[in-house]
Amino acid sequence: MKRNLIWALGAAVIMVAGCKNYLDEDIRGGLLGAQALESQEGLEAALTGAYKGWANTWGYGFIHATGIAATMGGDDVTTHKASNKADFREFDQFAVPATNQRTQALYNGCYKAIQGANNIIANYQNTQGDAATIDAIVGEAYFIRAVSYYWLVRLYKDIPLIQQAEFSEDLLAIGKSGPEEVYNLIVGDLQKAEELVPNTKRDPGRPNKGTVKAYLADVYLTMAGWPLKQTDKYALAAAKAREVIENKDLYGFRLLDTYTELFENDPEKNGTAESVFQISTFMGVGSTNNANYGFSAMPGEEGGWDDFFAELNFFRDFPEGPRKDATFRTTFVKGDGSTISWEDSQTQHPYYYKYYQKDEVKNWASQIPESMMRYAHVLTIYAEAQARATGTPDDLAYECINAIRQRAELDLFENMSGPEFADAVVQERAWEFAAERTRWFDLVRLELVAEANSNKDANDLQPIGTLTEENYVFPLPFSETSANPNL
Template structure:
């Protein structure tokens, strides 16, 4: 079994040796960062760690599996899906391999970005604006990585060095408050240095940084920190993005909901672009979300109550596959093996959808997120929704083919309506779980399940967080 956190320690210990062996961008020692080109290579390696197929990052089904405690995702009741079912039933083993790509990928990114952040001042040949942009992106990626780690695992090791020391083998976990403090500091630095224009489509711009910071503030306002003062900060930061959307080239994409998931639209706030090759590809589009009747794997699909409660309209039609062609015959979802609909938004392919290896992007933050962060946070902070908050949520609803929310809603009622809108808009996009956790609604969302869905075990706050991957905890009992 691979030891993922220990592997990070080996990376830290072996940077200089890795340089001698001419690595392909994943690890660059501090000696290689004396030039702007070296900084850029190290940053490319950091992005690469977000999308190593089946090994590290977000291009496998890991982040979807880990969010199955929400009511928008479930899995096959049998077959070889035991690791998926553990998340849906709240009995996750520390040996569950579906967690390791996220854990490993985030810490590999942290190692690479620590290297950049701690050594960029050695660069003598670079243009200041470009060097600052590179380092700003490194701060953004480190914050993004810690954000995912603490939302999934709660207390995690906070590592800010790229150098190995024996003490790292006994590192303690830090409380979420300390992790969030570092995330905020990193994003504020990134906000200062990342430019308004993306250096390429797979990189953030200043608006991307602000959007992530707004999302962080929204999360901090809920469990476990429960700092309600962050709602106002979330609203203010999201509003900065909305007011400058032309500067950042962001907007709601209006020419077909499904096209958003092919990437490259104005909806992209931060997106990981894959190449569809063995070096980097997306493996959760296609077979992962197709029924066995079509030759798929049935890794994930929506829970039945979630599907039935989803508002009718163009967005529902685009979100779900409800009929399937089997041997030339079209059958409804009630007749497939699992007796569930499936997610259409993750079968948009160039070519045959029945594949596990595509060049589809991983859309991490959409402009719709920004609008709904603003609407919810403004209502929760002020107690009464503003006209701008209504405009934000109604823009999303109008694109979905729905009417506007009723005027005159009280703040909590309006905020709950926005929360529902987030569920529908981001169905299956690993957003619903984090919403339920921050608002302590996990238990309520798992009550009264349809008999056709998996029944969860006992749910406690401890089970909101994942166990540290077992091999790493074995190396360091402090984990």
């Protein structure tokens, strides 16, 4: 059987029988079964293995350009027209085949994390140790499973829903579950995590109670849009985001004073107070390096790989000010010391300064944490959801979005209708989180993909064909559908 089927079914454990390549997989931290998890140390090690699904530099997860590539259908990020970027171009041009290796890397990584989480959830009841710590570990496992499925359901829509840790023959013929069933699991898992994780993060790369609430708010916001269109979820999103905002000091969250400070990108600092959730990385072990901050985000003139950079109209329309200055890099220093503008570069595009390392260090990777959600995102969730739920933005909604605009040195919002305000918040989110894997999902849930891609600059990659709802999701990887006809 194909090696990738191991990942697609969510487990190294699933394909032990009859698959010699199982022994080639990275199973560090993958302690399987009840006996291995009888100690608190074993449970903690299994949790480390679950997190690993999100963080393997080249194999799977989010600490390389794959996650950014998968969101290139938005109007903020594009890639090289030629070179070796075929997999990236397929995302940007809405022509993603089942054989695209980048989408498979995300699929594999999320299911690896799910398998690790399932193992903990199925076996923690007999673990001996400190009850509070065991609760925290289990809560993190529910969080990992929920967030992994959240990524999968948004990328693929109909997916295998696996909740068991041990192998059974039925898994070899598992079918797909629809998005409503998947989202119900996600919500249930996040609610369990909310009960179990502490108010304080056990370390910067783990969730606390505020993290879980923030993700639950984001999930509700998404459920209110395409494909479920459960508009009653807007009120739930606003309520949950408000819980985070009103308790931000308890959870250790705040909006940093300047955008420049936010993207200082110092490898010696493990995150900031604006980080709601991050994947911590480590430079020194090849599979734990963060390869987003480095050559991937740099032009060829600086020795970079040209993996991703800004779309032209997005850059031109971006409001002037310190946020724009901190977001984009528009001049590049060549090897001979001369400086060129983005217009004179090979790709003729600005690049994302927010993915440069401190002091513009040139390296292929770093140990800068990978931000998965910032506190500013929670503020925009409340502002949009509250306005859509009630039809009129309240004082807190204005306060939330204006805090972001004030930091960007922009005029403050005032006296807007509910729909006008909500749409303005969505656009503000585009500027605030440019290239942070956010814009694409907003366009999908609001069914704005075709509109956002209708006015591209001629020097940007163009969509192939007419854009419809079919372009909102990717096909499951060929390695999975060829091995299991039910997928």
